[in-house]
């Protein structure tokens with residue numbers, strides 16, 4: 207999923223629309239709403255940890271729905287094929303909102319009485335015990351107006367004067383609109399989806415549209431999906447869709463269809479944009495193995511939500527930006543083929559989808575866009591000193607889908623794993639993870655990914671994950687060096703932004719540039735503070751940069767050069783530059799003891815773009831003419847040379 211707005215704002219927006227009279231009222235309503243949300247999720251947590259639905263395997267479901275996008279209502283008939291996985295199976299349980307009314311339950315051709323609906327659970331006592339492993343089936347007939355929870359779950363809206371109903375169940379919303387098994391350990395083996403709707407509308411859903419047929423004034427759309435699917439990825443969207451297909455060529459195989467259901471008023475815009483998905487799918491096929499549902503389809507269905515949702519084989523899309531297309535497509539491998547085994551492991555969905563989005567910049571859109579993308583993510587993550595990728599509170603939808611942590615930091619964590627392990631082991635380890643028969647078309651936890659990457663690389667990742675997955679914050683590096691002839695002496699230190707990690711053990715790349723265009727990058731294995739290095743450099747270094755290609759999550763790094771005392775001057779600690787990132791003027795503050803100083807600004811490629819003298823303790827430097835990107839500011843003083851970085855927006 208990728209959302210353009212925080213869900214807090216989303217809820218606030220709803221409340222503002224509904225109660226725009228007074229601010230007081232809005233605040234009260236908002237806090238009530240948050241309290242209700244938290245209460246609802248607390249109830250769900252209690253329920254999830256109970257063994258309510260974990261005693262049977264769900265093999266197949268036939269989902270029959272009546273939906274008219276003009277009416278906020280659903281009528282359904284759900285037939286479930288299941289087999290007990292525990293002894294003494296005498297009651298079948300589903301997750302189902304209390305707001306939906308169960309009309310009848312059919313079992314072996316007879317109506318079954320005595321079901322109980324409480325706490326958003328439906329319990330159906332069976333007439334006899336069903337033996338372990340025996341396949342059986344049951345049909346639940348129900349109807350009602352689904353209560354919208356989470357990101358909406360069941361939404362009626364409009365576009366171009368036309369009504370639309372769509373669903374978005376992630377994470378806890380499937381039970382709002384159908385009786386299901388809403389856990390993260392048992393996928394439905396396969397599904398048939400039949401939706402009846404007035405004849406002027408079309409229905410988008412999972413898998414292949416095997417048939418559409420008229421029935422009076424209605425049409426029925428029959429979609430079929432023959433892969434395991436969790437309840438939260440089952441979805442329908444109903445409106446007056448126009449549609450067209452793109453095709454992705456496959457070496458030595460059938461092309462893969464990309465079926466687009468879009469609003470007729472936006473058709474040409476979409477037709478011009480979705481070629482990106484063809485290119486991106488070719489890249490993912492190459493890096494991560496063939497698109498997992500190649501014999502069915504991939505698709506987009508436009509909807510009115512501000513973002514996208516990776517419904518299996520048919521992503522629902524609020525727009526067609528390159529990054530949204532790349533992100534939702536990536537989820538078909540990471541999220542759909544292999545699904546996070548708990549909401550605490552959400553980064554296995556969102557960190558990967560975000561990183562793959564970035565990799566389309568690396569491969570398809572050029573190195574400058576890739577560097578800018580990495581820099582943007584690092585800047586976002588380090589805008590606050592804390593926060594882990596690991597989700598400790600899965601009752602909070604806002605925390606699960608926190609963009610800075612589950613998405614951006616999850617993505618940069620993968621990028622650092624790639625840096626640490628090298629491309630070959632990183633990509634092979636990921637492919638092994640995707641193809642593991644215990645994980646493929648099933649669920650995975652963080653430990654499963656760790657195991658595959660460790661087996662492939664032979665490296666332990668326990669320390670790495672303690673620091674970057676469970677731990678919070680980032681390091682700020684300080685590199686001090688001096689050169690005598692061709693020998694360079696250096697020390698590397700770090701301070702961490704959060705007390706949960708006292709030291710980030712990492713290979714740290716440092717780039718050395720000489721006046722004659724000589725350049726080399728040396729990787730320092732940083733294992734402790736005060737670490738001393740001595741190495742040969744066949745040219746005289748001028749500009750020294752820490753991690754100029756953005757392999758690491760770090761911020762506020764600086765480099766000092768001091769041949770006289772062989773240690774950095776404490777005066778350097780008092781140098782301040784702000785705002786950072788900067789738009790127009792950069793303000794520099796230097797202690798008196800470093801003045802006068804010569805100041806050199808280098809761009810990310812190491813080219814000199816500005817040179818001037820600083821004579822007073824506070825100086826304003828014009829930055830408005832610089833193009834966006836990272837810059838290295840070098841101060842040459844009588845105490846030695848210091849280099850630090852700033853970002854131009």
Ligand SMILES: [Zn+2]
Nearest residue numbers: 207208556559
């Ligand atoms: Zn996503």
